[in-house]
Amino acid sequence: MANITEELNNPQWAEGIYQLETTDPVLGGPNGIANRQAKELAARTQYLKKKQEEDKPGAASTTKAGIVQLSSVTDSNSEELAATPKAVKAAYDKAVESAGNASTLAADLQRKANCDEVAPKAHTHRAAEITDLSATIEAVVGRLFASDKSVSGYQKMAGGLIFE
Numbered sequence: 066m067a068n069i070t071e072e073l074n075n076p077q078w079a080e081g082i083y084q085l086e087t088t089d090p091v092l093g094g095p096n097g098i099a100n101r102q103a104k105e106l107a108a109r110t111q112y113l114k115k116k117q118e119e120d121k122p123g124a125a126s127t128t129k130a131g132i133v134q135l136s137s138v139t140d141s142n143s144e145e146l147a148a149t150p151k152a153v154k155a156a157y158d159k160a161v162e163s164a165g166n167a168s169t170l171a172a173d174l175q176r177k178a179n180c181d182e183v184a185p186k187a188h189t190h191r192a193a194e195i196t197d198l199s200a201t202i203e204a205v206v207g208r209l210f211a212s213d214k215s216v217s218g219y220q221k222m223a224g225g226l227i228f229e
Contacts, residue, residue: 076108076109076111076112076115077108077112078108078109078112079105079108079109082102082105082106082109083101083102083105084102085098085099085101085102124145125145125147126144126145127144133145133146133147134146134147135147135148135149136148136149136152137149137151137152137155138152139152139155139156139159156227159226159227160226160227163226164226167226174202178202
């Protein structure tokens with residue numbers, strides 16, 4: 066008993082697979098009618114394998130399309146991973162939260178800078194009379210907007226907001 070080999074130099078897609086007829090003589094061997102179906106199926110298999118290898122996309126990069134791995138992390142600098150909607154939403158939510166915190170802090174600082182209320186407890190002077198208020202505001206605002214610009218070009222603010 067011998068095996069049918071896939072020794073086809075130029076495999077072709079056979080449109081139909083031959084069906085043995087009841088009147089066909091049973092002839093074996095490499096070109097025998099009894100092996101025609103197996104040869105046609107082997108040719109199709111080899112053709113599909115070849116096409117699959119030709120059409121197989123490689124890894125994606127920032128310059129070409131391809132296969133990527135999905136990731137839900139929000140602290141990665143990888144250019145081989147693609148963000149999932151979960152990661153994008155987490156980053157968006159953090160940005161909205163940080164923007165809200167910055168707006169609230171700015172409004173509080175503005176209100177405190179302009180207020181004419183009596184300072185709490187033992188102090189008898191008005192808030193507007195505090196001489197080092199502007200220096201304190203500059204220090205707080207400086208801390209709020211202190212940033213760390215990394216090599217990747219993204220800027221992470223102290224409150225967690227990230228700018229490109």
